[in-house]
Amino acid sequence: MESTTLTAADGVVLDAAVHLASSVPSRGVALLVHGITVDKDEGGKMFVRLADRLGSAGFDVVRFSFRGHGASTGLSQGMTIAGECLDLQAAVKYTRDRFAGPLSVVAASFGAVPTALQLPWLAQGLGRLVLWNPVLDLRRTFLEPELAWGKENFGPEQQRRLDETGVLTVDGEFELGRVLFSEFEHYRPLDCFLESAVPALIVHGDRDTAVSYDIAVEAARVRPGTELRTIAGSDHGFDSREREDEAIAVTVDWLEQSARAS
Numbered sequence: 169m170e171s172t173t174l175t176a177a178d179g180v181v182l183d184a185a186v187h188l189a190s191s192v193p194s195r196g197v198a199l200l201v202h203g204i205t206v207d208k209d210e211g212g213k214m215f216v217r218l219a220d221r222l223g224s225a226g227f228d229v230v231r232f233s234f235r236g237h238g239a240s241t242g243l244s245q246g247m248t249i250a251g252e253c254l255d256l257q258a259a260v261k262y263t264r265d266r267f268a269g270p271l272s273v274v275a276a277s278f279g280a281v282p283t284a285l286q287l288p289w290l291a292q293g294l295g296r297l298v299l300w301n302p303v304l305d306l307r308r309t310f311l312e313p314e315l316a317w318g319k320e321n322f323g324p325e326q327q328r329r330l331d332e333t334g335v336l337t338v339d340g341e342f343e344l345g346r347v348l349f350s351e352f353e354h355y356r357p358l359d360c361f362l363e364s365a366v367p368a369l370i371v372h373g374d375r376d377t378a379v380s381y382d383i384a385v386e387a388a389r390v391r392p393g394t395e396l397r398t399i400a401g402s403d404h405g406f407d408s409r410e411r412e413d414e415a416i417a418v419t420v421d422w423l424e425q426s427a428r429a430s
Contacts, residue, residue: 169187176255182240187220196272197227198423199230202215203279209238218416234252246345249351249355252281253286256290272297299384300371305380306352310349315376315377318378368393375402376402376403
């Protein structure tokens with residue numbers, strides 16, 4: 169693994185890591201996009217293990233931490249969707265400049281938001297897209313939460329705290345600010361995903377208490393070229409080492425098969 173940094177268009181410095189493929193030439197490059205409150209490792213170091221598996225399968229891999237996450241600069245309270253779009257743009261540019269092979273993106277949870285929103289330009293050079301328990305509907309996840317995690321972290325009491333102090337704390341430790349919540353009213357990642365023609369795999373637990381499995385099922389049903397793989401019995405983020413390993417294996421197998429077919 170090689171450590172590096174990337175710089176977004178507004179000067180924010182992003183912590184990143186590169187894993188080189190075990191074979192030359194490689195089968196392509198995968199950019200890993202993490203979720204909210206975590207960092208480039210993803211919860212339980214899933215992205216580290218995914219990167220190792222992908223490297224063994226012949227893929228180069230780039231991981232990075234969004235602004236306000238991990239060792240990247242910026243504060244979590246200043247995190248915005250627009251800012252994450254700038255971060256993703258910087259990560260894509262770095263990846264394309266350094267690696268010549270086909271580009272795939274694996275985006276987890278909230279990482280699906282900037283990824284989907286950037287598909288109008290990102291899809292021009294994107295070969296494959298994998299979404300792990302993706303946030304596709306901001307209203308149903310955050311503004312009018314339907315599931316237990318959303319109700320606990322973004323319900324009326326938390327919203328009052330946000331109005332009074334300008335800060336809302338997720339899971340008791342990660343602070344978010346007002347600007348992010350104002351963005352939730354305006355962005356429609358699901359629409360961007362459905363309008364894109366990039367071949368996609370959705371990997372989602374059917375007992376997810378944070379992000380709707382039903383939305384993922386419906387998106388896969390109506391969107392051409394989209395496959396859904398269900399991690400049976402799993403909560404958000406894949407809630408055991410066995411289920412994490414299942415999600416990783418499904419992802420690597422699908423990317424390998426897609427690479428062989430192209």
